[in-house]
Amino acid sequence: MAEIIAKIGKEKYETTLTAGKHKIIADEPLTVGKDKGPTPYDLLLMALGSCVAMTLRMYADRKKWDLQEVQVVLNQNRAHAKDCGDCESKEGFVHTIKKEIKLVGNLDDTQRLRLIEISDRCPVNKTLLGEIKITTTELT
Template identity: 30%
Template sequence: MSDQNAASANRDVVVRSLDNFASVATIGGEHSVVIDEPREFAGDGAAPNPFGLILSALGGCIAGTLRGVARQHDFDYADASVRLSLRVNRPTKGPLDPGERELRISRVMADVTITGSLTEEQQGLLRHGVETCPVGNTLRRSLNLVETVTFKG
């Protein structure tokens, strides 16, 4: 197995459908996350929707990258919070709306607040960390999505 395949193997995600629009994602064979649509979109509202999970992944990556940058440069800060919101390219009435197939995130806004006594240099390092977290890098650049569909009888 190549280094790239070995590194990604423990991050593979398997998603299985549940009732209605809900599903459960098993991440790396260790963690489970339920995904659902809100009630106004015909879901049960039992869990975050897929777009919410994308924002959560970006926020978690930014927060983790900030801690990593601070540790690499031997300083600390008191707290960091990341508030994320998104805009979509078109209105939708949910998964039953035929226009939903054209829906995509058109813009993500991340408002990062870092609390602590920091020098200008440390602030610059943290700002660079926000701008270069791996999930952010992925979302900013084009992504090659390869899909395979298999039907079983």
């Protein structure tokens, strides 16, 4: 996996992201930035959506199922933990990601149900639901 580099200058809040030979721009909406690219949360949801779609494609191909297309629609919201009745966290924010999947193809109900189950097994989905530790050091 390529090392990811995020670089920002004085231009609010345009950030160049580099992954190997690939570059994209991240930014904030016009309310605070210049809307030159997706926001950091948009990029997070894009990572999840692409992983889910690829995982379903791989699984259907391996099973030789007639999956013609996958569309993954994602939304993210956050709420105060104290306002969430069924959440483990009681402080800070609880983030909720809504994932809707459209499966196009000649699939029976059992295949559709299995693909929906498999969608939770993509590596990014599992990472987001697992314990994450981030270490921070200063580059010299």
